[in-house]
Structure formats: structure tokens, C-alpha cells
Amino acid sequence: xxxxxxxxxxxxxxxxxxxxxxxxxxxxxxxxxxxxxxxxxxxxxxxxxxxxxxxxxxxxxxxxxxxxxxxxxxxxxxxxxxxxxxxxxxxxxxxxxxxxxxxxxxxxxxxxxxxxxxxxxxxxxxxxxxxxxxxxxxxxxxxxxxxxxxxxxxxxxxxxxxxxxxxxxxxxxxxxxxxxxxxxxxxxxxxxxxxxxxxxxxxxxxxxxxxxxxxxxxxxxxxxxxxxxxxxxxxxxxxxxxxxxxxxxxxxxxxxxxxxxxxxxxxxxxxxxxxxxxxxxxxxxxxxxxxxxxxxxx
Amino acid sequence: xxxxxxxxxxxxxxxxxxxxxxxxxxxxxxxxxxxxxxxxxxxxxxxxxxxxxxxxxxxxxxxxxxxxxxxxxxxxxxxxxxxxxxxxxxxxxxxxxxxxxxxxxxxxxxxxxxxxxxxxxxxxxxxxxxxxxxxxxxxxxxxxxxxxxxxxxxxxxxxxxxxxxxxxxxxxxxxxxxxxxxxxxxxxxxxxxxxxxxxxxxxxxxxxxxxxxxxxxxxxxxxxxxxxxxxxxxxxxxxxxxxxxxxxxxxxxxxxxxxxxxxxxxxxxxxxxxxxxxxxxxxxxxxxxx
Amino acid sequence: xxxxxxxxxxxxxxxxxxxxxxxxxxxxxxxxxxxxxxxxxxxxxxxxxxxxxxxxxxxxxxxxxxxxxxxxxxxxxxxxxxxxxxxxxxxxxxxxxxxxxxxxxxxxxxxxxxxxxxxxxxxxxxxxxxxxxxxxxxxxxxxxxxxxxxxxxxxxxxxxxxxxxxxxxxxxxxxxxxxxxxxxxxxxxxxxxxxxxxxxxxxxxxxxxxxxxxxxxxxxxxxxxxxxxxxxxxxxxxxxxxxxxxxxxxxxxxxxxxxxxxxxxxxxxxxxxxxxxxxxxxxxxxxxxxxxxxxxxxxxxxxxxxxxxxxxxxxxxxxxxxxxxxxxxxxxxxxxxxxxxxxxxxxxxxxxxxxxxxxxxxxxxxxxxxxxxxxxxxxxxxxxxxxxxxxxxxxxxxxxxxxxxxxxx
Numbered sequence: 001x002x003x004x005x006x007x008x009x010x011x012x013x014x015x016x017x018x019x020x021x022x023x024x025x026x027x028x029x030x031x032x033x034x035x036x037x038x039x040x041x042x043x044x045x046x047x048x049x050x051x052x053x054x055x056x057x058x059x060x061x062x063x064x065x066x067x068x069x070x071x072x073x074x075x076x077x078x079x080x081x082x083x084x085x086x087x088x089x090x091x092x093x094x095x096x097x098x099x100x101x102x103x104x105x106x107x108x109x110x111x112x113x114x115x116x117x118x119x120x121x122x123x124x125x126x127x128x129x130x131x132x133x134x135x136x137x138x139x140x141x142x143x144x145x146x147x148x149x150x151x152x153x154x155x156x157x158x159x160x161x162x163x164x165x166x167x168x169x170x171x172x173x174x175x176x177x178x179x180x181x182x183x184x185x186x187x188x189x190x191x192x193x194x195x196x197x198x199x200x201x202x203x204x205x206x207x208x209x210x211x212x213x214x215x216x217x218x219x220x221x222x223x224x225x226x227x228x229x230x231x232x233x234x235x236x237x238x239x240x241x242x243x244x245x246x247x248x249x250x251x252x253x254x255x256x257x258x259x260x261x262x263x264x265x266x267x268x269x270x271x272x273x274x275x276x277x278x279x280x281x282x283x284x285x286x287x288x289x290x291x292x293x294x295x296x297x298x
Numbered sequence: 299x300x301x302x303x304x305x306x307x308x309x310x311x312x313x314x315x316x317x318x319x320x321x322x323x324x325x326x327x328x329x330x331x332x333x334x335x336x337x338x339x340x341x342x343x344x345x346x347x348x349x350x351x352x353x354x355x356x357x358x359x360x361x362x363x364x365x366x367x368x369x370x371x372x373x374x375x376x377x378x379x380x381x382x383x384x385x386x387x388x389x390x391x392x393x394x395x396x397x398x399x400x401x402x403x404x405x406x407x408x409x410x411x412x413x414x415x416x417x418x419x420x421x422x423x424x425x426x427x428x429x430x431x432x433x434x435x436x437x438x439x440x441x442x443x444x445x446x447x448x449x450x451x452x453x454x455x456x457x458x459x460x461x462x463x464x465x466x467x468x469x470x471x472x473x474x475x476x477x478x479x480x481x482x483x484x485x486x487x488x489x490x491x492x493x494x495x496x497x498x499x500x501x502x503x504x505x506x507x508x509x510x511x512x513x514x515x516x517x518x519x520x521x522x523x524x525x526x527x528x529x530x531x532x533x534x535x536x537x538x539x540x541x542x543x544x545x546x547x548x549x550x551x552x553x554x555x556x557x558x559x560x561x562x563x564x565x566x567x568x569x570x571x572x573x574x575x576x577x578x579x580x581x582x583x584x585x586x587x588x
Numbered sequence: 589x590x591x592x593x594x595x596x597x598x599x600x601x602x603x604x605x606x607x608x609x610x611x612x613x614x615x616x617x618x619x620x621x622x623x624x625x626x627x628x629x630x631x632x633x634x635x636x637x638x639x640x641x642x643x644x645x646x647x648x649x650x651x652x653x654x655x656x657x658x659x660x661x662x663x664x665x666x667x668x669x670x671x672x673x674x675x676x677x678x679x680x681x682x683x684x685x686x687x688x689x690x691x692x693x694x695x696x697x698x699x700x701x702x703x704x705x706x707x708x709x710x711x712x713x714x715x716x717x718x719x720x721x722x723x724x725x726x727x728x729x730x731x732x733x734x735x736x737x738x739x740x741x742x743x744x745x746x747x748x749x750x751x752x753x754x755x756x757x758x759x760x761x762x763x764x765x766x767x768x769x770x771x772x773x774x775x776x777x778x779x780x781x782x783x784x785x786x787x788x789x790x791x792x793x794x795x796x797x798x799x800x801x802x803x804x805x806x807x808x809x810x811x812x813x814x815x816x817x818x819x820x821x822x823x824x825x826x827x828x829x830x831x832x833x834x835x836x837x838x839x840x841x842x843x844x845x846x847x848x849x850x851x852x853x854x855x856x857x858x859x860x861x862x863x864x865x866x867x868x869x870x871x872x873x874x875x876x877x878x879x880x881x882x883x884x885x886x887x888x889x890x891x892x893x894x895x896x897x898x899x900x901x902x903x904x905x906x907x908x909x910x911x912x913x914x915x916x917x918x919x920x921x922x923x924x925x926x927x928x929x930x931x932x933x934x935x936x937x938x939x940x941x942x943x944x945x946x947x948x949x950x951x952x953x954x955x956x957x958x959x960x961x962x963x964x965x966x967x968x969x970x971x972x973x974x975x976x977x978x979x980x981x982x983x984x985x986x987x988x989x990x991x992x993x994x995x996x997x
Contacts, residue, residue: 342862345862347839369621369625370621371618371626371646371647372643373645373647374626433660434660437663437664441663441664441666446664446665447664447666525657526656526657530615530644537648540649541647541649544621544649545621545622545649545650546650547834548622548624549622549624549835549857549858
């Protein structure tokens with residue numbers, strides 16, 4: 001009947017209409033502002049968008065800038081260490097907490113609370129702790145351990161590691177929560193089967209559980225990656241980019257120029273550069289993944 | 299997960315588990331210890347710079363000041379002033395993004411309309427753009443739509459910025475659910491919305507909890523978006539918090555700052571505590587067999 | 589509620605509302621959020637209210653953020669009545685876009701051109717129109733010292749020039765104290781640099797570098813000497829300096845652990861909090877020599893564009909109230925700043941502020957800070973270079989060359 005065919009057609013449209021918020025957000029908010037940013041990055045904008053096209057001169061200026069280059073270098077170190085540490089620690093915490101320990105609720109909050117607190121204050125606390133005069137080094141020396149040094153935060157080359165430490169402290173709890181949710185979605189039967197077969201627990205985790213948590217791991221990896229590229233609060237609160245500009249990160253460079261230096265164009269050029277880098281790294285991976293998944297399910 | 303229901307023995311493995319967890323907890327709790335002790339010290343004592351020491355004399359003044367008397371401008375009413383604004387912003391900004399994220403994830407994972415994956419791809423790329431870069435165009439957009447500086451304005455902005463994460467969470471969660479389940483439901487006569495509401499949502503409890511944790515934390519602690527988009531009458535608690543803590547050339551009362559931070563984070567922390575009941579296992583297990 | 593009651597209530601509300609509509613209402617965005625700053629901005633609010641105005645407060649911490657909010661509000665079509673900026677070129681772009689109202693009427697009527705320092709006039713007067721009302725003047729390069737620390741190190745007299753300062757620093761080091769208490773943040777590193785440029789380079793070189801960005805001056809031997817003196821000071825700070833907040837450095841003076849700090853006049857706030865008094869517990873040196881430059885920085889209010897007569901009325905009232913002598917004195921006492929006009933009764937201000945005000949009366953000693961002369965971008969580039977030089981071992985010639993490039997346009 002015509003009406004049932006019409007109904008079927010309409011029903012076919014339902015998934016599309018359900019995705020309208022997504023489509024609107026992506027096209028208008030994200031794609032739109034990305035294109036706008038691209039335009040700004042090739043203009044002479046200062047506090048306000050400019051009207052002159054200046055070609056790639058903003059990008060030239062960007063890459064000529066010592067501070068930007070150092071920020072990119074820092075990002076590489078920070079990114080690798082932060083993601084690796086968070087995933088390993090988060091996974092271990094999730095696994096250990098999953099062992100039917102008593103006080104699981106309290107432990108979970110102990111690991112998660114850093115995520116709840118504003119970095120403005122916790123960053124300062126970390127600065128105090130890592131400062132050789134007022135922090136850990138001083139305390140250890142006062143306890144009698146004279147040779148103890150932990151002054152990375154004032155060292156030009158090592159300060160970025162302190163930023164990693166504070167960031168890992170803040171994010172590992174969330175990774176743990178995500179991994180725990182993933183772990184607990186795994187069929188109980190798997191454990192029982194493994195026990196019957198006499199397989200040692202760590203083996204089960206590594207060879208069976210971890211692969212089964214693929215989607216969770218992928219989620220965590222993407223979340224952490226976005227956090228890395230946008231990392232900015234922690235630097236402002238802990239080191240202000242210092243000593244000097246040694247612990248600068250691209251997002252802080254961009255922010256400084258966006259607001260403080262009233263240089264919309266340079267900030268946009270920085271943002272576009274970061275986006276392009278991510279695109280270049282991620283696009284081939286996504287393409288491969290989508291080809292693989294043609295047969296399978298998502 | 300090695301013992302099912304049997305009493306735990308003091309095996310080396312067991313000791314190892316507790317040992318690791320307690321040691322980790324100590325590392326994680328150390329800054330909290332410093333924040334707490336600082337909040338109970340007087341400024342004179344803080345100036346001495348002994349961050350690990352317990353307070354010589356316990357003072358609760360900092361907490362009282364932080365809640366209701368700390369200066370945040372002409373007004374000196376502490377962080378309390380923004381509490382209800384934060385609630386009014388947080389509730390819709392948590393519920394709506396989670397619903398939309400679940401819907402997107404469900405649609406992308408099971409129905410997979412053509413080209414939707416491209417939308418998802420661009421969305422994920424968008425997650426890498428620092429949100430401050432997007433503020434200017436969004437201000438102009440919202441102003442054109444007449445919702446700038448309003449509660450609607452800030453909720454819409456939160457929906458926009460949380461969509462990548464929420465969609466990712468649900469999409470990947472649903473990816474782990476077998477397709478057979480979905481196909482069986484369709485054969486049984488379920489339509490788009492029925493399957494979503496009656497089958498998928500109930501199965502999504504663990505991920506909804508995680509999404510709620512992330513979204514409430516993100517929204518409650520959000521500062522810059524609330525500052526720019528919410529309008530003067532709706533400024534969240536974080537604005538008061540930042541006004542208490544941050545200053546360029548004013549004096550810094552560290553004890554008040556620490557107390558204010560902990561007060562502000564009380565709501566997300568409460569959520570974490572309460573969420574424990576739902577971190578249970580076996581939600582999907584039964585469904586697969588069934 | 590009965591109909592009569594409802595009608596009466598409605599009339600009352602209308603009447604009240606109408607009365608409100610007449611009182612000039614000013615929403616002011618500013619970044620005065622700490623305790624002392626709050627007391628100061630209250631003096632402005634009180635003065636405004638005394639003139640029949642209604643002050644609506646929108647405080648946003650940190651200058652950069654407050655200014656960003658103000659600009660976004662202007663762009664979004666929901667501007668405040670007034671917004672705080674610095675005595676700088678920060679708001680020039682906004683003027684260019686035609687997004688600010690001018691306050692020529694108030695400026696001409698109250699005779700601003702007569703009593704404002706030239707540095708301030710050059711910034712608030714753009715293309716012949718007055719676009720900002722000055723609120724306060726701060727001096728960022730005061731040299732503070734702890735009397736207790738000096739006594740312990742055996743320093744009897746205040747240093748009168750940089751050589752004597754270095755001698756004093758050596759004595760402090762020998763006595764086991766921290767000679768120079770410093771917070772290693774880029775803006776603080778720059779404060780020290782400005783102090784050295786002002787005192788060692790003198791007013792002429794200072795202006796040639798900051799105002800004229802003269803390549804010959806940047807390459808000169810005198811400037812090299814300034815840079816080397818700046819770097820030499822780095823040898824007198826303690827290891828824990830990087831990242832430290834300025835208040836924590838002042839705390840070192842307060843507790844007698846350190847001798848000297850180079851910081852703005854807002855440092856008095858910390859000393860006062862700890863119940864320490866100028867002249868008794870700590871000393872303040874504005875500069876070395878009778879002709880040392882007095883660096884002027886400070887805050888102004890700008891007035892976003894509006895054609896609404898109510899708003900314009902509120903803006904004019906605000907501009908006039910803020911610059912009135914009585915308001916200026918009341919504000920300065922609470923803020924630790926110096927009034928924008930020297931024709932005020934300074935007897936209630938502390939001795940450091942009075943000294944500052946006296947020096948400011950001498951027009952030949954007034955100079956602006958970096959941001960009064962350079963765009964925020966140029967100032968930022970200078971800051972990046974100076975903080976890098978402070979923290980790393982870079983040959984001084986390279987610093988001069990990099991500075992030349994950074995300040996070129």
C-alpha cells in the first residue's frame with residue numbers, strides 16, 4: 001500500500017533526523033569555525049578579524065619563533081609520556097581495584113578526586129611540592145637524606161617532566177574509571193573458562209582481556225590525545241611556561257597570542273598547524289580502520 | 299576476579315594487590331593532604347613555607363571566608379554566590395549531551411547511515427581545536443541567533459563542545475555489543491526509537507555513569523565558557539572561585555584559595571561517591587546469553 | 589491577591605522602576621578581585637552611588653581574561669557600560685573599529701589635559717579624542733628591602749646606585765640570606781629588566797628602546813651594559829625562584845629570609861597584611877639618583893559604544909567621578925597606587941606613596957612602561973626574549989640581535 005511504503009520511507013529517514021544535532025554541530029560549529037580560523041590565519045587580524053589577505057606570512061612568523069618551536073618539541077615529549085603513563089597506570093589501577101578489594105568505593109574516589117579539582121589550585125600545590133626550596137627536596141633533606149635532589153622544575157630541560165607528573169596525577173583516575181567500565185563489560189564466563197584451563201591471571205589479562213577491551217582503549221587513547229593537544233591549564237598553574245619559556249606548550253602559546261598579545265592571526269595559524277598535524281597523523285589510521293570495518297561491526 | 303565468593307586469604311598476590319593500591323593512593327592523596335593542611339593554617343604559618351607540616355594552630359576561618367566572605371570584586375560573598383547558577387547550568391548541560399551522545403553513538407554504531415562516519419570523523423577532528431579559538435565565531439553566531447549571554451546560550455555551547463567526547467564514548471561502547479542482539483531486536487519488530495529506549499539505554503548504565511562523571515566534572519569546572527556565554531546573571535561558581543584565587547597584583551590568601559577549591563569540587567566529588575553503586579559488572583553478560 | 593492589592597503593587601513597582609530608570613546605571617567589568625583591590629573598587633562604587641548612580645559589578649580575575657570578556661561582550665552586542673584596561677595600547681584596536689564612546693565632554697570640562705601626566709595623555713587621547721578615563725597609576729620598579737635582613741647583613745645605609753646595590757647583595761649573600769627575592773615568572777623577569785634599564789640606562793636610553801625602538805640604541809654599548817647588569821642580578825636569586833608567585837617572594841622579605849625585591853608598589857599590600865610598616869620594617873626605593881625615571885603604568889576605564897542616552901549619561905558620570913580628587917585619594921589609599929593627578933591631598937597616604945607622588949610631579953622623570961609604548965604583541969615578544977635571557981645562557985649580542993628583529997615593525 002502507498003501509505004505503508006511512505007511509512008517505510010519515513011522510517012528510513014529516522015536515523016538521519018536523529019543525527020540532526022550532530023550534523024548541525026559539525027557543519028556549523030566545527031567545520032564553520034575551522035574554516036573561519038583558516039581565513040583568519042592568512043589575514044592581518046589583531047584583536048579583531050582583519051580584512052587583508054597576507055598569504056603565509058603568519059605561518060612564516062610562527063615557525064621562525066623560537067618559543068613555538070620549543071613548544072612543539074615539548075608537546076612531543078609530553079604527549080608520548082602522558083598518554084603512555086596514563087594508560088598503563090589507569091589500566092593497572094582498574095585491574096587491581098577489580099580484584100574484589102575491600103573499600104573499593106573509597107579507593108576509587110581517592111584516584112578520581114584529582115579530576116574533580118580545578119587545576120588553578122592543584123597546579124600551585126604541585127609547584128610547591130616540586131620546588132626544591134619549599135617542597136619534596138627540602139623535606140627529604142630535612143629528614144636527614146642530604147643528597148636527595150628533585151629540582152626538575154627549575155631545570156630548563158627537565159621541567160616538562162614535572163608537567164607530565166602533575167597531568168598524569170590528574171587524569172589517571174578518569175582512565176581508571178573508563179577502563180573499569182570496560183573491564184566490567186567483559187563476560188564473566190571468560191574468567192571461569194580461564195580458571196578451568198589453569199591459565200595464570202596475568203596471562204588472561206594480557207592475551208585475552210586487553211584485546212577484548214579494544215574499543216575502550218581506543219576511546220581512552222583519543223580522549224588523552226585531545227587532552228594533550230589542548231593542554232594549557234596545567235602549564236599556566238604550575239610553571240607559567242617557565243623557567244623562561246622552557247615548559248611552553250602549543251596551546252599556551254596560542255592562548256597567549258589570542259588574548260594577551262591581541263594577535264588573532266598568529267594564534268589561528270598555531271591552531272591550524274596543530275589541527276593539520278593531527279589530521280596528517282590520524283587520517284591514514286582512520287582510513288585503514290574504516291576499510292577493515294567494512295565487513296565487521298563498527 | 300580470581301575468587302568468586304570465597305573469603306580472601308593473605309596470599310602474596312593479595313598482599314601485592316593491596317600494597318600497590320595503597321601505595322598509589324598515597325601518591326594520589328598527597329596533594330589533597332597539602333591542600334587540607336594549608337586550608338587550616340593561618341597566613342603567617344603559610345608564609346614560613348613548610349608545606350608538609352601539620353597546622354600548629356587549627357583555624358577554620360579560611361573555610362568560612364571561602365564560602366561566604368571572600369572578596370570576588372565589589373561583592374565579598376565567597377564562592378557561595380555562584381552555587382545555584384552552576385547547578386542550573388550543570389543539569390541541562392549534563393543530561394542533554396549524554397542523551398545526544400548516546401543517540402549519536404547508537405545511530406553510528408548500529409544504523410550507520412551513509413556519510414555519517416564522515417560527520418563523526420570531522421567531529422573527532424574538531425575535538426582537537428582548543429576551545430578558546432572557537433569562542434569568537436561562536437559569540438557572533440549566538441548573537442545572531444539571539445541567545446548570547448543567556449542560560450540557553452551556555453547550554454548550547456556545552457552541548458557543542460561535549461559532543462565529540464560523548465559521541466565517542468557511546469559509539470565505542472556500542473561497538474562492543476554484538477550486532478546479533480540488534481538484528482534480533484529488529485526482527486522482533488523493534489523500530490529506531492523502541493530499540494534505543496528499551497534495549498540499548500538500559501544496557502548502557504556503566505558508560506552513562508562514566509559519561510556523567512566526565513560531563514558533570516567538565517561542566518562544573520568550566521570557567522571560560524561560562525564566563526563568556528552565560529551572561530552576568532548566570533555566572534557559575536567557577537567565576538567566583540577564580541576571582542578568589544587569581545590575582546595579578548593583589549594579595550593571595552592561600553588558605554582561603556585551598557578551601558574555596560575544595561568547596562567548589564564538592565559536587566563532582568559527591569557524584570563520584572554516589573556513582574559507585576553502578577560500577578557493577580555483568581550488565582551485558584546476561585543480555586548476550588539471553 | 590485581591591485586584592486592588594495587585595494594582596497597588598503594580599503601581600509601586602512601576603514607580604520604583606521608573607525611579608530606577610532615571611538613575612544612571614553602570615555595569616563595570618574589571619579585574620580587581622583580591623581583598624585589597626575589592627576595598628579599592630568599593631571606593632569607586634561608593635563615590636558613584638553618592639552621585640546618584642547605580643554600580644553593577646562584574647568582576648573577572650586576571651587582566652587578560654577580563655579584557656577578553658569585555659571584547660567578547662562588545663562583539664556579541666551586549667557590552668558593559670565600562671571596562672577596565674591598562675594604560676597601554678590594548679584598546680587601540682577597539683578604537684579603530686569604532687567600538688568605543690569618547691568622553692571628550694568630561695575631559696574638556698574637567699581639564700584633564702592640565703593635570704594628567706603626558707604618558708597617560710598620550711595613551712588615552714587617540715586622534716584628538718579621549719577614549720579612556722584614567723583610574724590609577726602604579727610604579728612597577730620599586731626596590732624593596734627588609735630592614736631586618738639588612739641589619740643582619742650589616743648594611744647600614746640604603747644603596748644609592750647599582751654598584752652599592754651589588755655590594756649590599758654580596759653582604760646579604762655572605763650573611764647566609766637570599767640576596768634578591770625573585771619570582772621566576774615572565775612578567776616579573778621583565779619588571780627587573782625595566783628597573784635595570786631605567787636606573788642603569790637612564791631616561792633617554794629607556795625611551796629610545798621602549799618608545800622609539802631605535803635600532804642604533806638596541807645595538808649600542810650602553811644597552812649591552814644594561815643587559816649584562818640585568819643578567820648579573822640573576823646570580824643573586826635562590827634556586828627556588830622559577831615559577832614563584834611575587835607574593836611568595838615578598839613573604840621572604842617579610843620573614844627576613846631575603847633582603848631585596850624589585851616589584852611594583854602593590855607589594856605594600858602584602859607587607860600590610862603581615863602588619864609591617866614602611867620605614868619601620870621595610871624600605872622602599874623608587875630609583876637611584878635624583879633624576880631616576882619614574883615608570884608609569886596603571887589602569888583606565890573605556891566606554892563601549894552605545895547611542896542610548898541613559899548609557900552615555902552613566903558613562904559620563906563614571907568618567908567624572910573616577911577622576912575626581914577625593915575619589916582618587918580614597919582609591920589610592922586602598923589600592924597602594926598613586927593618584928592620576930598630583931593636585932590632591934596626599935597626607936593620608938603612606939610614605940612610599942607620598943614619595944612616589946612627589947617624584948611624579950617632576951615631568952622630566954615620567955616614563956611609561958613597555959605596554960604604554962608598544963603593541964601587546966611587541967611587548968610580548970620583548971618579554972619572551974628577556975625571560976629567555978634571564979633563564980638561559982645566551983650571548984648578549986644574540987639577545988640584542990633578536991630584540992632588533994622582534995621590535996622591527
